[in-house]
Amino acid sequence: MQEIKGYTAVTRIPNTPDFIRGVLNLRGAIVPIVDLRAKFGMAKVDTTMFTVIVVVVVRDRVMGVVVDAVSDVLDIAAKEIQPAPNFGTRVDTSFIQSIAKSGDKLITLLDIDRVLSMDEIAQTEAAASQTAAA
Numbered sequence: 001m002q003e004i005k006g007y008t009a010v011t012r013i014p015n016t017p018d019f020i021r022g023v024l025n026l027r028g029a030i031v032p033i034v035d036l037r038a039k040f041g042m043a044k045v046d047t048t049m050f051t052v053i054v055v056v057v058v059r060d061r062v063m064g065v066v067v068d069a070v071s072d073v074l075d076i077a078a079k080e081i082q083p084a085p086n087f088g089t090r091v092d093t094s095f096i097q098s099i100a101k102s103g104d105k106l107i108t109l110l111d112i113d114r115v116l117s118m119d120e121i122a123q124t125e126a127a128a129s130q131t132a133a134a
Contacts, residue, residue: 002055002056002057002062004052004070004073005026005053007047007051007053007066008053010024011024013127013130016126017120018038019035019120020032020034020124021033021034021038026062029062030129031062031064032125032127033064033065034063034066034115034116035065036065036066036067036115048068050069051068051069052069053065058121059118061124061125065115074100074102074107076100080100081098081100082099084099084108085099094111094114095115096108097111
């Protein structure tokens with residue numbers, strides 16, 4: 001994770017998949033913004049004052065991911081991290097790195113490099129370059 005940024009409107013790019021919310025100018029760089037709810041097939045919710053963009057590096061590419069809220073940034077001890085559960089072959093959990101315990105809560109730790117496929121990353125780059133060329 002590079003930074004957490006308050007949600008601001010993004011520029012929508014035509015003919016992009018639903019999970020690509022658009023692009024954002026982040027200190028002079030055009031950064032694609034991915035909606036994790038859409039990517040994971042979750043119900044759409046309205047943007048609130050708690051909605052943020054988490055700026056991450058995915059396979060050497062800077063992009064933002066929209067999340068509902070960030071409540072804490074945690075340091076989790078290695079002993080509190082367990083392997084991801086096996087749900088069988090019908091459920092794709094390849095993007096789940098592990099599960100951590102924090103008090104009485106369970107936290108899913110994502111492998112950010114596996115959240116998007118190479119094809120999906122190419123689509124985000126195409127959206128960013130489409131805006132940069134305009």
